[in-house]
Amino acid sequence: MWTLGAFNAAAPEAAVEVLTACCASRAWAEKLASGRPYGTVASLRAAALAGFDELDEAELAVAHAAHPPIGEPKPAGGGAEAAWSRGEQSRAMTADEAVRAELAAVNAAYERRFGRVFLICATGLTGEEILAEAKRRLGSDDRTEHRESVAELRRIVALRLEKAVRP
Template identity: 35%
Template sequence: MTPLDNVTAHLAHPSQSTRTRHPQDVATHRRGPTLPPHRLPHLPGQVAIPEQLRAAVGPAAMERFNTAPAAELERALLGCCRSLRWARRVTEHRPYPDLEALLAAADEAAYDLTPAELAEALAGESLTLLPDGAYSAAHTALSAAHAAYESRFGHVFVICLDDVAPEETLDRVLTGIRSRLTNDPEEERPLAAEELRRLAKGRLTRVVQHFSGQAGH
């Protein structure tokens, strides 16, 4: 297993495949109207703190990110945003002088996604994380809310929780789903895209931070 394979294994959604779909496949792909509740308890409950992660990213980590083989880096980046075009653009624009430049480039690439590419990325997302030890009624409520959202919009609910304390996660997710369920699809699409961009930046920071542990190996 290569260092970048280890990076992919440490992403926020390790159970989610990085398999990509072509845009024409996404156009006809529709997920089922319900989500099996048993998927919820098995998701990891970690919440990233961006400031802490960014502080751990030094020059050695950026150097390893900038010199990693392109094909391996693309695979790791697909764990941040499930758009092949996004992953390729971030890879092709190397080298980056620092993390802030990398995150700015990732943002720009995300803003340039076409509707079909955004649908591709959203189709690859997994369910929102719950804190470890959340009570069973919370899983039931969240499962019902997820099912209603997916039935309305055709993809799972996405929300970035990087700045949310673990004890506030459940309320933030449920409040967010219930609020956004009132949106029209045209209103929800840019909101989902913004949350996806925020998720991608947090995951990308974790990818680069992981290179700190690979330095010298």
């Protein structure tokens, strides 16, 4: 999407916009944008993940809430984030109707239990693999599931940052 040079030279708001497509926490995006220029994509990635690790619960909730339920990608349009979401879930969307229906039921049960959507870095996973993981995590205690959910969100942020800014 952007070269590192273009990202470094972009207006602050433009840089924040591309970053919030990676992670919806505006505080995270503003902090990362204010750290420019970055000498390498690797240094940008390191700063991004260090900043992610410093997010408080409120900002993690903002970032988490920006993700659609697995199997229900954002509608067409919506910029880079929506396109990435559709692409990340594309393999899962090829599952048969029975798997997608069961996934919707497990998503609903997960949301009732934990108060947020089930989140997984879905890139390359089949609907069946995602369903099995959702069922497993549905049985987790709150603390364990929170840790797993944050780890998955971090993976998604890293993946999207790689798509957003290249050498």
